[in-house]
Amino acid sequence: xxxxxxxxxxxxxxxxxxGKCRFMHLNEFTEGxxxxxxxxIVVVGCGAQGLNQGLNLRDxxxxxxxxxxxxxxxxxxxxxxxxxENGFVVGTYQELxxxxxxxxxxxxDKQHTPVVNxxxxxxxxxxxxxxxxxxxxxxxxxxxxxxxxxxxxxxxxPGTEVRAEYVRGFGVPTLIAVHEANDPQGHGLALAKAYAVxxxxxxxxxxxxxxxxxxxSDLMGEQTILCGMLQTGSILCFDKMVxxxxxxxxxxxxxxxxxxxxxxxxxxxxxxxxxxxxSNPDKIKAFDxxxxxxxxxxxxxxxxxxxxxxxxxSSGMMADWANDDANLLGWRADTAETAFEKTPAGDVEISEQxxxxxxxxxxxxxxxxxxxxxxxMTAAGIIAESAYYESLHETPxxxxxxxxxxxxxxxxxxxxxxxxxxxxxxxxxxPLLADFMKNIDTDVIGKGTTNDDNGVDNARLIEVxxxxxEHPVETIGxxxxxxxxxxxxxx
Amino acid sequence: MNIxxxxxxxxxxxxxxxxxxxxxISDTQHWVITGANGSGKSALVAILAGFGxxxxxxxxxxxxxxxxVSFEAQALLIERERKKDDADIMDVVAVGTxxxxxxxxxxxxAEEIADLLAKFELQYLLERSFRALSTGETRKVLLIKAMASxxxxxxxxxxxxxxxxxxxxxxxxxxxxxSKQTNxxxxxxxCDEIPAFITxxxxxxxxxxxHTAALTDQQASxxxxxxxxxxxxxxxxxVTDISTIKQGLDPxxxxxxxxxxxxxxxxxxxxxxxxxxINPGEHWQLSGPNGSGKTAILSLITGDHPQSYSxxxxxxxxxxxxxxxxxxIKQYIGYVSTALQWEYRVGTSLRNxxxxxxxxxxxxxxxxxxxxxxxxxxxxxxLGMDDRADVSxxxxxxxxxxxxxxxxAMVKHPPxxxxxxxCLGLDDINRQLVLALxxxxxxxxxxxxxxxxxxxxxxxxxxxxxxxxxxxxxNNAEL
Numbered sequence: 001x002x003x004x005x006x007x008x009x010x011x012x013x014x015x016x017x018x019g020k021c022r023f024m025h026l027n028e029f030t031e032g033x034x035x036x037x038x039x040x041i042v043v044v045g046c047g048a049q050g051l052n053q054g055l056n057l058r059d060x061x062x063x064x065x066x067x068x069x070x071x072x073x074x075x076x077x078x079x080x081x082x083x084x085e086n087g088f089v090v091g092t093y094q095e096l097x098x099x100x101x102x103x104x105x106x107x108x109d110k111q112h113t114p115v116v117n118x119x120x121x122x123x124x125x126x127x128x129x130x131x132x133x134x135x136x137x138x139x140x141x142x143x144x145x146x147x148x149x150x151x152x153x154x155x156x157x158p159g160t161e162v163r164a165e166y167v168r169g170f171g172v173p174t175l176i177a178v179h180e181a182n183d184p185q186g187h188g189l190a191l192a193k194a195y196a197v198x199x200x201x202x203x204x205x206x207x208x209x210x211x212x213x214x215x216x217s218d219l220m221g222e223q224t225i226l227c228g229m230l231q232t233g234s235i236l237c238f239d240k241m242v243x244x245x246x247x248x249x250x251x252x253x254x255x256x257x258x259x260x261x262x263x264x265x266x267x268x269x270x271x272x273x274x275x276x277x278x279s280n281p282d283k284i285k286a287f288d289x290x291x292x293x294x295x296x297x298x299x300x301x302x303x304x305x306x307x308x309x310x311x312x313x314s315s316g317m318m319a320d321w322a323n324d325d326a327n328l329l330g331w332r333a334d335t336a337e338t339a340f341e342k343t344p345a346g347d348v349e350i351s352e353q354x355x356x357x358x359x360x361x362x363x364x365x366x367x368x369x370x371x372x373x374x375x376x377m378t379a380a381g382i383i384a385e386s387a388y389y390e391s392l393h394e395t396p397x398x399x400x401x402x403x404x405x406x407x408x409x410x411x412x413x414x415x416x417x418x419x420x421x422x423x424x425x426x427x428x429x430x431p432l433l434a435d436f437m438k439n440i441d442t443d444v445i446g447k448g449t450t451n452d453d454n455g456v457d458n459a460r461l462i463e464v465x466x467x468x469x470e471h472p473v474e475t476i477g478x479x480x481x482x483x484x485x486x487x488x489x490x491x
Numbered sequence: 492m493n494i495x496x497x498x499x500x501x502x503x504x505x506x507x508x509x510x511x512x513x514x515x516i517s518d519t520q521h522w523v524i525t526g527a528n529g530s531g532k533s534a535l536v537a538i539l540a541g542f543g544x545x546x547x548x549x550x551x552x553x554x555x556x557x558x559x560v561s562f563e564a565q566a567l568l569i570e571r572e573r574k575k576d577d578a579d580i581m582d583v584v585a586v587g588t589x590x591x592x593x594x595x596x597x598x599x600x601a602e603e604i605a606d607l608l609a610k611f612e613l614q615y616l617l618e619r620s621f622r623a624l625s626t627g628e629t630r631k632v633l634l635i636k637a638m639a640s641x642x643x644x645x646x647x648x649x650x651x652x653x654x655x656x657x658x659x660x661x662x663x664x665x666x667x668x669x670s671k672q673t674n675x676x677x678x679x680x681x682c683d684e685i686p687a688f689i690t691x692x693x694x695x696x697x698x699x700x701x702h703t704a705a706l707t708d709q710q711a712s713x714x715x716x717x718x719x720x721x722x723x724x725x726x727x728x729x730v731t732d733i734s735t736i737k738q739g740l741d742p743x744x745x746x747x748x749x750x751x752x753x754x755x756x757x758x759x760x761x762x763x764x765x766x767x768x769i770n771p772g773e774h775w776q777l778s779g780p781n782g783s784g785k786t787a788i789l790s791l792i793t794g795d796h797p798q799s800y801s802x803x804x805x806x807x808x809x810x811x812x813x814x815x816x817x818x819x820i821k822q823y824i825g826y827v828s829t830a831l832q833w834e835y836r837v838g839t840s841l842r843n844x845x846x847x848x849x850x851x852x853x854x855x856x857x858x859x860x861x862x863x864x865x866x867x868x869x870x871x872x873x874l875g876m877d878d879r880a881d882v883s884x885x886x887x888x889x890x891x892x893x894x895x896x897x898x899x900a901m902v903k904h905p906p907x908x909x910x911x912x913x914c915l916g917l918d919d920i921n922r923q924l925v926l927a928l929x930x931x932x933x934x935x936x937x938x939x940x941x942x943x944x945x946x947x948x949x950x951x952x953x954x955x956x957x958x959x960x961x962x963x964x965x966n967n968a969e970l
Contacts, residue, residue, distance in 0.1 A: 037814065055797060061816040085756065087801035167795070168834075169818075169852025203856055 003141035004311040006212055017212035018381040020177075023480060028193070029202040033060050035187070035194035042067050042100035044093075044115055046079035048159030049132060050106035053199050055086060056166040060198040065089040067096040067119075097122035102191065104130045109417050110321055112136035120145055126184070128191050133218065134211035135417060137179055139314035150182035151192040152211055154218075155201055156389060157397060158413050162199060171200025173389065175207045175214055205480075209386060217382045219308045221390030223421025224301055224376075225369035226398045227414055230259055231335070231407055231422055232429040233365040236437055237445050238340035240361075246446040248339075249346020254355065254446065256345050256406055258362050259399035261355040267396040270477040271367050272468045277356045278363065280456040282449055287464045289364035289444065294372055296436055300428055301376040304421075309380055317420050328416065331423035335407050354448075361445040370395060374473040384476040392473055393480075492552050493517045494539070494644070494674075499548035501538050509534055509698050512548070521675045523685050525715075526695030527722040532678045533561060535695055536646045539676070540564070554643035554674075560633050561648030561678075568593075569629070572622045587620040590632055599639035607635040610661055627653050634662070638669060645669065648678040682716040694718060702920050710888060714920050717891075720875035721927045728932060729869035731904040732849060732862050740807055740823065745770050746907050746939060747792050750803040754787045754796070761787055767958060771906065774933070774940040774953060779960030785943055786830075788960070789911055792941075794820045807906070821851040825900030825938065828911035832892055835884070841895055842867045842880045848899035870898040874928070890921030897928055901938070908938040912945065926951070 006014060036057075041064045043054045050066070058064045066083040070092050073080050083090045097103060097119045107115050113136060116129070123129065128149040136142045137150065144150050155162045157172040165172050174196045178188035189208075196206050234255050241251035265274040275283050307313040320327045335341060356363060370392045377387035401410040411419045443449045468474070499512040509531055516522060526532040537543060538550070540559035572587055590613075594604050608614045611631050616624065624632065630653070637645060647666075651659055663686045666675060670688040679685060685692075694702040694715050702718075704711035740746070745768045752765040762784035769775060779785050790796035791804055794817035804811040807823040825848065835853050837844070843855040845867035850857055859867075871877040874894050884892065893913065900908060913929065914922045933940060933953050942954055 033816075058800065059794070059817040061814045061819075063814075081757075086797035087799070168854060169847075169850055170854065170856045 004314070005138050005141040006216070006309075007311055008141070009212075014212070015381050017210045018216060019383045020208075020210040020213050021383040021386040022208045023385060024202075024206040024208055026202065029197050029206075031190075031194070033062060033194045033198045035190040036062050036102065036198060039063065039101035040099055041065070041102045041104060042096045043104045043106055044068075044119060045105070045107035045111075046082045046090075047106070047108070049155075049162070050079075050104070050159075051082045051086065052159040052163035053104070053106065053132075053155070054083075054088065055163055056200055057195070057198040058088075059166070060200075062198055065091065065096055067091055067093050069093070093119055093122055098124055100124070100127060102128040102130060102195075104132075104195075106132055109133055109135045109415060113140055113142060116142055116144070120148075123148060128188070129182075130192075130195065131211075133415070133417075134177070134179075134215040135219075135314070137211050138215040139311060140318070144179070144182050146182070147184055148182055149185060149188045149191065150179035151188045151195070152177040152179070152214060153192055153195045153199070153201070154214060155199060156394060158401075161397070165204065166200040169203075171202065171204040173205045173207070173393070174199065174201030175209050175389070177209050177211050177214055179211050207385060207389065213382060213386050216308055216380070217377055217386040217390040219313065219417065219421060220305050220377050220380075220382075221373055221387075221394060222414065222418035223313075223425050224304055225366075225373040225391050226394050227410060227418055227422035228425025228429065229365060229369035230395075230398060230402060230410070231426045232433070233362060233369075234259070234340050234402065234407060235338050235426075235430065236433060237359075237362060237365075238338075238343070240437060240440055241442065241446040242339065244442045244446065246442060247346060247348075248343045250348050250350075251446060252340060252343040253345035253348060253350060254358060255340060255362070257350070257403050258355045258359045259366070260396070260403035261352055262359060262363050262366060263396040263399040265356075266366065266370070266392060270392065270474050270481070271370060271471065272474055274363055275367065275468055277353070278360065279357075279449075279451070279454050280461055281451050281454055282357065282360050284456060284460060284464050285444060285449065286360045286364045286367065287468070289361060290367040290371075292436065293364060293368035293433075296432060297368065297372055297429065298376075300425070300432060301372045303428075304425065305376045305380050313421065313424075317417065320420065325416075328420050328423070331427070332411065332419070335411065335423070338407070341407055357448045358446055360443075360449070361440060364444075366395065371471060371473060378472065384472060385480065388473060388476045388480055392477055492554075494553055495549070495551040496538075497549045497551070499538070499550055500546040501534065501543040502546050503534055503537075503543045507531065507534055507698070508546075509538065509543070511699050514693070514700050514703070516674065516676070518674055520690045521670050521688055522677070522691045522693055523689050524676065524678045524693045524695060524700075525680065525682065525719045526701075527719075530695040531698040532693075532695040533563065533648050534698075535693075535700065536648060536676050536678055537561065537563065539644065540646055556640070556642040557644045557646065558637035558640050558642035559646040559648070560630075560637045560650060561646070563648075565629060565633055568633070569622065587622045589618055590621055590624070591617045593621045593632065594636050594639065597636065597640040599636070599641070603639040603641075604635065607639055607665075610665065611635060611658065631658075638665070642673060644674045644676070646676045649680065650677060651679070651681075651684050682719055692716070696923070701923075711920075714888075714890065714924065717875040717894075718920060718924050718927065721873070721924060721931065728901070728904075729866050729873065731902065732860070732866055734860070734862070740771070740906055742771055744808060745805070746807060746823075748805040749788070749791065750805075752788070752791065752802050752804075754784060754791070754798055754802075762960075769907070769939065769941065771939055773956055775942070775956045775958055776950065776954050777941065777943045777958045777960065778945065780945070780962055783960035783962045785960055786911070789828075789909060789941075789943065792907075793824055793826055793909065818851065822903070823906045824851075825903065825905035825908040826911070827893070827896050827900045827909070827913055829915045830911075832889075832896060835892070835896065838883045838885050840881045841871060841876060841884060841887070844884045844895055845870050845899050845902050848902035866902060870902060873931075874898060888921075890917050890924060893917060893921065893925055894928060897925065897932070901932055905938055907941060908932070909941045909943070911943045913942075 041057060041062055043050050043066050046066050054064045066088050068079055080090060103123060105115060125147050129144060131152045132154045134152055154175045155172045162172050176192040176196050178192060196202050238251050238255050242248050262274055265277050275286055278286055373391040374387045378384055398410060401413045494516040496512045496514040501509040524532045524535055540557050613631060666686060667688050690706055692704045692712050692715050693700050702715050704715045706712050747769040749767045752762055754762040777785055787796060791799050792806060800812045806820055809815040837854040839854055846859040846863050847855045849863055871880050913925050929951060940954060942951055
């Protein structure tokens with residue numbers, strides 16, 4: 001089996017790598033795409049990330065072509081259609097890889113080992129291999145030929161967003177890294193920066209991180225708050241409402257679109273702003289629920305982080321890969337059968353504010369999940385910047401996918417790795433919250449509170465407000481959102 | 492009782508004609524009629540005072556006592572006085588009719604006349620010869636004459652022209668009082684002079700009453716005033732920001748050269764063997780039915796079509812696929828389409844939307860310079876939206892959004908301006924607004940215009956070259 005790269009590092013190196021993350025200034029990108037100009041870029045894989053990144057790079061004046069497996073070409077699969085209909089040159093590994101100065105491996109994680117094993121011998125001396133996720137290097141311990149430069153450029157959005165934002169004249173936040181064990185010519189960073197410019201990422205903000213920090217924080221965020229918490233929360237909130245007699249269509253709509261609405265407030269002004277959208281008594285209620293949830297779920301978040309750090313998670317998932325994805329496919333089928341998934345959103349009007357007022361529990365779940373994920377990551381040595389992006393920042397992006405087509409859409413959009421982690425979390429979290437849910441009623445999910453007046457105790461409100469505002473995720477969030485808004489004057 | 496005009500046509504000495512006038516004025520309404528010069532607004536109100544020859548239709552409910560003050564009526568009276576004078580063969584200096592006599596003509600109450608003279612501070616004129624008055628004085632005397640006669644319908648054609656601020660305020664006050672018992676119609680060229688008692692607006696265009704709006708309908712009346720503003724204000728296209736112009740173009744080179752273009756989706760050919768060259772200064776209209784590939788051709792030019800790279804395309808000095816970025820191409824193009832409007836779902840200010848035209852972005856992601864903001868504000872003045880500079884774009888009406896996107900496209904004075912069905916989805920008044928703005932741009936700008944339309948008939952003045960596309964045909968006609 002594989003040889004976990006992270007576990008081969010000394011504790012000192014582990015901590016150094018985990019702690020690597022720096023928000024880069026726009027003036028660090030003045031050379032634009034120069035480092036890639038005239039170089040031949042060959043993309044492996046033409047799914048959503050592959051196609052859309054390639055379109056952006058080509059529109060930035062770079063030479064992009066696609067290589068697919070012989071079978072995909074012969075059978076004219078979707079990936080072949082994607083590439084040819086967009087006017088790209090498409091060829092086999094044998095045809096194109098030897099000509100490439102830079103190879104972008106944009107295949108799913110699961111295929112990395114066979115793909116890299118197939119292309120590495122064909123790559124020319126001194127070429128560059130780029131990843132958009134470090135799993136293969138960090139968790140599977142893939143060893144790359146010493147003459148090759150290995151970099152990572154990871155746009156923190158689905159492929160379609162990567163394209164849509166570029167076309168608008170903007171980009172999506174992007175994480176870049178150089179694999180220090182593979183930077184023989186010392187130009188890895190220059191290539192990664194040019195690549196980020198080519199996809200438009202520099203306009204939205206680039207984080208310079210490490211392969212290790214990217215993998216360990218990305219895995220943690222996606223399986224806990226981003227996907228796991230939203231999936232578990234969707235099921236629990238919907239079932240509770242139906243149990244308490246709320247109209248199923250209303251319940252379905254409140255949950256499906258509620259995550260998007262409440263996390264929109266999160267995007268603009270962090271957890272504080274999300275809770276500030278509630279009335280004072282409701283805010284205190286949401287705060288108390290979140291405290292309770294954090295107490296119950298903290299051991300689960302710790303377990304996920306521990307399993308990710310020591311490699312237990314990835315070896316478990318790779319075992320499932322080896323077992324024809326038995327767990328993944330089974331869980332996916334179970335999700336499709338949940339009542340929430342099968343109940344279409346009702347044709348009812350729900351105002352923006354009503355999503356907050358009737359979704360106090362959802363607000364509490366987001367708050368608890370974001371804070372727990374952030375706290376757990378930083379406790380494990382991941383720097384606050386990384387932890388912020390992998391928790392709070394990405395939550396609205398995932399919430400948007402649920403608004404489109406519920407859990408099916410979310411799980412179809414995210415990577416297989418994220419999907420696997422999400423089900424793992426969901427299976428542990430549902431029973432964990434069973435007792436908690438027994439005490440939940442429609443005042444916090446479905447119907448809203450019926451306070452006769454909005455009076456609250458001053459001291460209690462001050463206590464809650466300062467606890468919200470002083471949380472470390474709010475401190476770093478304020479700084480990073482400030483950076484972002486410098487560049488993106490308007491959202 | 493209502494005054495009603497039903498399908499009226501009027502002739503004015505075969506110099507001017509009013510057509511298809513349909514208009515109802517109830518006795519609680521007070522109207523302002525606006526429109527561009529020569530649109531017929533003076534003629535429209537004059538027919539209520541008995542001018543013009545009715546050719547068609549019905550004019551009902553006209554009251555007995557109608558008073559009109561207008562330059563034309565003023566000229567008629569002066570002409571009458573001049574004739575009287577000519578008729579005088581005695582060898583004495585004729586005094587002619589005095590102001591007092593003119594004012595007494597209609598049998599108006601003496602106190603009323605005295606009161607108005609005092610208000611206008613014109614008592615000293617009473618014994619003067621009417622003919623000896625200055626134009627301004629004549630005007631005021633006629634206003635007094637009309638108002639003192641206590642008409643049932645008072646028609647004032649540009650009554651505020653040339654009045655000083657104090658007199659203007661006094662007159663407005665007086666009319667406000669008078670409006671309680673008299674129907675008032677006014678012709679005004681300037682929309683900032685509309686008195687508060689006015690209830691309705693009418694907009695004249697090419698001899699017909701094209702649009703009416705109750706002032707209580709804020710949206711409709713705002714659109715109408717905006718149209719008036721664009722049509723009638725002497726506005727210049729704002730200059731552009733020199734620092735955003737990246738590099739000049741070789742005037743000897745075509746802007747666009749498409750050679751043997753083929754576009755296909757899923758093996759189905761949409762466009763085949765298509766050739767087109769657009770030279771600087773040659774305005775084109777591109778027409779054709781849905782599915783004939785108009786949008787595909789446009790997006791090949793703008794660089795938005797992925798098959799740009801697999802075709803022989805030369806744009807603004809770049810051979811496509813030679814290492815240029817799409818942003819280098821877009822800097823030469825201003826672009827407006829319904830699709831862009833759908834894409835432009837941004838909660839940013841109107842000012843920022845215009846500035847975003849300098850960067851070809853949807854939304855603004857760069858700090859704008861002061862000069863760029865100043866230019867954006869000048870465009871907002873031109874559009875009549877300067878009072879809404881900080882309003883959010885997505886709060887605008889569909890028509891206003893379109894106007895703003897046209898300004899965005901033009902803000903950098905692009906060598907090529909592409910207007911892809913600019914009136915699509917707009918109602919008549921907004922269509923008029925957009926066309927008025929485009930005419931202004933065509934007249935004042937240096938951009939080569941590529942105008943795309945379903946129907947060849949919807950032409951814009953000054954565009955004489957036509958490219959017609961047909962469905963699935965290889966030989967697209969050039970006319």
